[in-house]
Amino acid sequence: MYKTEVRGPLILGDKNYRQISSDIIAPIDRPAPLWWKAVFGLGILATLFGLFAMYQTVAKGIGTWGVNNSVGWGWEIINFVWWIGIGHAGTAFSIFLLILRQKWRTSINRAAEAMTVVAVGAAAIFPALHMGRVWLAFYIFPYPNSRGPLWVNFNSPLFWDFIAISAYLLISASFWYYGMVPDFATIRDKATSKIKKAVYGFFAFGWTGSTSEWLRYEALSYVLGGIAAVLVVSVHSIVSTDFAVSVIPGWHTTVFPPYFVVGAIFSGFAMVMTLMIIIRKMYKFQDYVTNSHLDAIARILIFISLIMGTAYATEIFVAWYSGSQYEMFTFFKNRITGDYTFQFWAMVVCNAIIPQLFWFKKIRQNLTIAFIISLLINLGMWYERFNILITSLSKDYLPSSWVTYHPTWVEVGVYIGTLGIFITGVLLFFKFIPMIAISEVKSILKVTSIKKNESKISSHGQ
């Protein structure tokens, strides 16, 4: 006789359905806590500062930035790629894990998707500003215009980028929204105030939870999930072609698309971990976001960190193996040693070495350390983009055009602004939207409960 080790219950505390609804809706009914108001205020300040910096950029022009002829892409593109990377967690989490039928995703996917929508929205600000004359941004849209009609260049990665990111934003936002419709209906039907009933009732689109609705709802989520899974790979591959199709040393490599995609999922998962630890701590959701959920994320981070290390090693190896003196210079004289040594090693340490600490169970379970590591990963990912952009551009083929690049306060300001937008967006999500997918958690409650697992074990034993 043997005992089958079945995965432990995903939701702790022996909840019933009613408790799940009330637990998750509770933060919406309560007035916002003090820490929420304080951080929200900071977020608004940062956003205002960012808006002022954006106004400077638009009113005076790109000259207010530190970019120059050699370093044509500075902080803006670093931050753009950084935010897009963070915005990969939503699809990676909810869609990959949905089509793989992973039940543990249900506690986390809603927050990951919310984060995705806000991060991709923040990212989209940068290329728009970088156009210089942002009021002519609609030129990139292929429409029958009075200039010929002159169509856009469908072979340009920059155009692909525009298409990929707008599509990604639209698709992840609608996927997120349709996931919330049944939960809005739950809030509507539990609401005691008339205003709340009307507002959430409007957003619930008349959802009742009948079989004819659930049937199509599930079909829709699998169709969207199946097709949007491609986006996880395609969006950041396309971002990487912005670099990889050029002839700049350090950019012109075939490893870029997979390297970028993995890096994006890495930073996205790290940001999910940061947020889930905050949600768990601040809203006391320990029963829903359990240690085993965070453990699973930490294990995934170890794996992705190994891939990142391999990618860095591959780049260095190929720089040597190609025999190209420019590649050799970029990697060995300008990254591993040279002016940008600190940024290079910060990237390696934060992304490839520190996450390996998650091999130790004690560290996976110590949420303070896990929280710090998750922040360090996103710092490391920022340095990675810094390395790719600034080291390659500042010292290219022609030594006479070598320059040093420093961001101006306007560039830093726009970045702070996007951080502010992200913080306020995420906080609004905490306050007004159920942070955990209520109906999805209910659907996995019984199948993963202790009782069910015990009956499984005993039936195996007999």
Added chain:
Amino acid sequence: MDNKHIIGVFDEEDALMEAVHEVKEKGFRIGEIYSPYPLHEAIEAMEKTSRFAFVAFLYGFAGAAAVLAFMYYTAVIDWPVNYGGKPTNAFPSFIVVTIIITILTVTILSLLTFSVRAKIYPGKAYILPDARSTDDKFVVIFDKSLLNGKQTELEDILKQKGAVEVYEKELKPEN
């Protein structure tokens, strides 16, 4: 219009399904089943199927064809541009945009199809027999006019199978 329904409320998914199978066997017509999360068994019992995946495939096919045709028209027929002597019909690099726009087409049209077929749209006047079914109750309803006087028999079956409440209600759309 008389829209009276018999409503059975259950605490547990299993009890509901037992009752549903029993009343189906006895020849009652189930009006609808409401649950807080998707119940595949209930969907099967209602004998409902969906051709959603097939329709989505058609959308994707049409989307891909339309995008490729559009790019061919703009880049080859309407305004061919010479990029260093490269062919104007750059099929391999058109694929990138084709994939993305195909996904976008499928998403938008699927959302619209869902909205039309499941009748989920902003401002809809909905009929929800028991408001607790979006929280923790499983609800099955029967049209009273179709019962032909077998109401007591039905109510007995529901109660015997573990319904916590059985009652009669006139259903009205809410807003």
